[in-house]
Amino acid sequence: MTNNSYPLVSVAIITYNQKEYLRECIESILLQNYPNLQIVVADDCSSDGTQDLLLRYSQQYPNVFTLKLSEKNLGITANSNLAHFACRGKYIFWMGGDDLMLPGKIAKQVEYMENNPDCTLCYHNLDVFDSATKKNLYYFNHLKKQKINGTIREIIRFRTFNGACSTVVRKDKTPKEGFNELIPVASDWLYWVDTLANGGNIKYIDEVLGKYRRHDNNITKKTKCLSQADIDHLNTCNIIIGKYPQYISEALYAYAEILFHLRKKLDYKKIVCFSLGANFRIRKAIALGVFLLSFGIIKV
Incomplete structure (x- = not known):
């Protein structure tokens, strides 16, 4: 062959x-x-x-x-x-x-x-x-x-x-x-x-x-502070919602999961506000979805 x-x-x-x-x-x-x-x-x-x-x-x-x-x-x-x-x-x-x-x-x-x-x-x-x-x-x-x-x-x-x-x-x-x-x-x-x-x-x-x-230089290594990768994942959710609105429920689920895993990070509240800096409709949709999908645990 x-x-x-x-x-x-x-x-x-x-x-x-x-x-x-x-x-x-x-x-x-x-x-x-x-x-x-x-x-x-x-x-x-x-x-x-x-x-x-x-x-x-x-x-x-x-x-x-x-x-x-x-x-x-x-x-x-x-x-x-x-x-x-x-x-x-x-x-x-x-x-x-x-x-x-x-x-x-x-x-x-x-x-x-x-x-x-x-x-x-x-x-x-x-x-x-x-x-x-x-x-x-x-x-x-x-x-x-x-x-x-x-x-x-x-x-x-x-x-x-x-x-x-x-x-x-x-x-x-x-x-x-x-x-x-x-x-x-x-x-x-x-x-x-x-x-x-x-x-x-x-x-x-x-x-x-x-x-x-x-090893110590992995991009995905765990840290106590928010990394650029964390910010990227949150912003990816915003992009997906804007680009593929038919999958908004899946994106909101992912968003809630990300926020849940970031709950112990030092600047957590700051990054939530930053990541929600999209247009008003997306911001409201994400906030409501995160609240519902986390059963009220995550307050946004």
């Missing part, structure tokens, strides 16, 4: 100062039993030698690598768009520069997508491990309620139950504008929503096919 018998797959890697992890990430992709790959790496002006490492890989595999090496720092979402628009494959697999693929991941997900044309987004379980000890901390989708199949309604209501590095999407379903740069950091949730707005379903493969590394 020739390479042309396999649909082209684009693996999009987003990286910034991750040289110590990036080689392992890339090697886990190159070792996949899938012959028709484009590896797109968008580096956001790293200062640790990441770009030199990438140039060496590109020289070694000139027909595989597509590099987008920024000369100034753009931020996570803008950097992600560099990768998004460089992808040529039928399918796009998303990775951070510190994530790992396990053997057979690409072939298994592509086979599933090819056999299920109604599937727009496919994801799987992840081994979440400690970077220093290499020991498993937990599995990303360890609870039954996190193993979700569905449509755009589920991705809005339950947010990022799919780990980004477990996810593959059909390129022809992705938003023409790419990632929404109004959301500077945690823009993947809205990207999944916009992708599923173009049709198709979400499918879960109940296998561990990748590894997510936990």
Whole structure:
């Protein structure tokens, strides 16, 4: 079977100062039993030698690598768009520069997508491990309620139950504008929503096919103060309500869940007021929905 018998797959890697992890990430992709790959790496002006490492890989595999090496720092979402628009494959697999693929991941997900044309987004379980000890901390989708199949309604209501590095999407379903740069950091949730707005379903493969590394520099690490990612998630709810009003109940449910999990953050009340800074109708709808969905626990 020739390479042309396999649909082209684009693996999009987003990286910034991750040289110590990036080689392992890339090697886990190159070792996949899938012959028709484009590896797109968008580096956001790293200062640790990441770009030199990438140039060496590109020289070694000139027909595989597509590099987008920024000369100034753009931020996570803008950097992600560099990768998004460089992808040529039928399918796009998303990775951070510190994530790992396990053997057979690409072939298994592509086979599933090819056999299920109604599937727009496919994801799987992840081994979440400690970077220093290499020991498993937990599995990303360890609870039954996190193993979700569905449509755009589920991705809005339950947010990022799919780990980004477990996810593959059909390129022809992705938003023409790419990632929404109004959301500077945690823009993947809205990207999944916009992708599923173009049709198709979400499918879960109940296998561990990748590894997510936990270390001090993770964007998603827990803090006692509100992070930019927290603000992004709240603002994403506002964008969804304005853009997809037919899913307002799902967005309000997500909004209430976010606020509930943020209730112990120090500047909680301030961020609630900030996140409600939409137009009057949306603000009133969100306030009422949050109050009702939280059974009056959340006062807005």
